[in-house]
Amino acid sequence: MKLLLDTHVLLWALEDSPRLPFEIREEIISENNEVYVSVASLWEIAIKHKKSPDKMPFSASQIRDYCQRAGYIFLSISVDCVSTYDTNDLSSHLDPFDQILTCQSASHMMKLITHDEKIKKFNLGFVELI
Numbered sequence: 001m002k003l004l005l006d007t008h009v010l011l012w013a014l015e016d017s018p019r020l021p022f023e024i025r026e027e028i029i030s031e032n033n034e035v036y037v038s039v040a041s042l043w044e045i046a047i048k049h050k051k052s053p054d055k056m057p058f059s060a061s062q063i064r065d066y067c068q069r070a071g072y073i074f075l076s077i078s079v080d081c082v083s084t085y086d087t088n089d090l091s092s093h094l095d096p097f098d099q100i101l102t103c104q105s106a107s108h109m110m111k112l113i114t115h116d117e118k119i120k121k122f123n124l125g126f127v128e129l130i
Contacts, residue, residue, distance in 0.1 A: 006114035
């Protein structure tokens with residue numbers, strides 16, 4: 001199965017945070033699954049790190065390196081993702097990064113792993129809420 005990690009789930013996985021449920025951790029490390037990270041997540045981390053390095057202690061470059069070592073696959077934003085956005089109303093969710101991840105998940109038929117309940121209501125793809 002293809003898993004797309006929401007930004008906070010990515011950080012929890014890389015930090016081995018207790019906030020990441022055991023079942024999700026098992027899905028992420030399973031050899032049966034491919035784990036994807038959106039370039040939008042790296043962009044979000046870069047913005048947050050520049051704005052508040054005390055709140056986001058990792059740079060996008062550090063996260064990129066961690067992801068590469070973990071074997072995660074980077075997912076670019078494609079024209080299909082933009083088309084998915086065009087054909088769905090995501091305007092009630094104000095976070096543009098979550099909008100991008102939702103469209104990527106739907107257009108690439110991936111399971112989006114998130115803790116954000118707002119994403120679930122769009123029902124564009126298979127979302128696993130943790």
